[in-house]
Amino acid sequence: MAREMLRQGGRSARIQEAVHRTVKELLAQMDRSEITVPMIAEKAGVPPSTIYRRWGDLSDLLADVALERLRPIADPEDTGAMGSDIETFIVDYAEEMSSDVGRGMYSDILGSSSDSAARCCHYTIHHLETLRQRAEGRGEPGFEVDAAMDKIVAPIVYHILFQDKAVTPDYCRALVSDFLGGKG
Amino acid sequence: MAREMLRQGGRSARIQEAVHRTVKELLAQMDRSEITVPMIAEKAGVPPSTIYRRWGDLSDLLADVALERLRPIADPEDTGAMGSDIETFIVDYAEEMSSDVGRGMYSDILGSSSDSAARCCHYTIHHLETLRQRAEGRGEPGFEVDAAMDKIVAPIVYHILFQDKAVTPDYCRALVSDFLGGKG
Structure with a gap:
């Protein structure tokens, strides 16, 4: 009953x-x-x-669990300015995702035939979009989210996955600075 | 006997x-x-x-087979100038690696605990290094291989893996042009 x-x-x-x-x-x-x-x-x-x-199968289940862990539960930290907002978000992201847990999540997400990989991207795009809107709300010039994905997120994820180079906070900051400097 | x-x-x-x-x-x-x-x-x-x-195990064997397929058997095509050399190499690379066979190779290489992922990177670095030396031999200014990995190769591989965006020849050419333009 x-x-x-x-x-x-x-x-x-x-x-x-x-x-x-x-x-x-x-x-x-x-x-x-x-x-x-x-x-x-x-x-x-x-x-x-x-x-x-x-x-479906085990790989899709593992991907679903990984995606659930990556689902945004809060907006990125508001540090008061666009440059430091992006830097803080990116340095934290790289630190989390280069850990064993983070690498395992990438592996589960990329090992599945479901659309979890594209959805994982969209979480990151969503966060960057939040930072862009916040910057424009403050009267800052803003930035292109697609360009930030290509010039900041992609190289970080590439080096985490392929393990050819250590992804240090300094490396992340240089990518952000190069990206924002290139806009001036 | x-x-x-x-x-x-x-x-x-x-x-x-x-x-x-x-x-x-x-x-x-x-x-x-x-x-x-x-x-x-x-x-x-x-x-x-x-x-x-x-x-070791099946994943290491699959990675070894994938790596063997990716092993360079010839230098990238010599088109007579640095810009077109890089463009031709990158457009071909993206086309090959965004196919089902290419995606399967990435999956095998990234799914293994061996050092195959870093070795896969080094094949690409080796080809770019060949293009750089060839350019300098012609009296062209050359380019930084690490920067080309971050600004051209990483976004292409990212979008192939995460399937969030089609990696078209035009997209690849724009990355190369942005990279070379940024050096001027």
Whole structure:
């Protein structure tokens, strides 16, 4: 009776929550290559068929969990000026994403055939758009978000992924300074 | 007797060749998620233990095959001038790597824990270095290879991987032109 009273949306949300939480716990305990759908299903208390029906396969589920972790929960910090807003956002982003956890999220997002990679980009574009609007609201000249993606975000993500060069705060600041200087 | 006469290097090279060829054949026939080490071993005629000993795991083997395909076999085309050399190289690179085969190679290279990602970068750096030296040999001003990686290669690879934007020849040419214009 109690079960029948649960609305579909409520049950659906609870399954999502249980499965996501289980994946995060497993990722903290073992290498992702050891994780399987039956293992997640057993620990989360849902049938494996529910996971396959809802998420497709393991790579799509891992991508969904990674994307959920990356979903913006707050606007980037307001430091009072466009240059320092962009710098703070970018240095924090690079620090988070070059950690083992960050690299694992990229790997999950890029390993999936779903549209999670493009959605991940759009989170970053959304944040930069917030910074652009804030700058223009202050009477600052603003900047092109697409150009910031190409000239600041892309090289940082490239070097994090390919591990050919350390992505230091100084490197990030030089990219921002080069980008803003090039606009003057 | 014949077997005993084979040098270690010869046998080792033949195993590598058979395993790589088998992986390429399987990749052409099925999705990479369906490929297993025992499947490769049986088709290549080597024991699975040989593959594990030599390559670690499946992801490292797939990365090794992808890297072998990306290994430079010739210098980039000589078009007679630095700008068109870079443009031709970059447009071809983007076209190849945004294909399904190219995206699969990135996925294999980034999915491995080996150093294949950094080695993949170095192939591109090597080609750009060839173009830089060729330009200077012609008396042209040359360019900074690191800057070309950040300003041309990184955004192209970013958009191929994250699929947020089509990487067209025009987009590539604009990046090259912006990079070279910025030096003037």
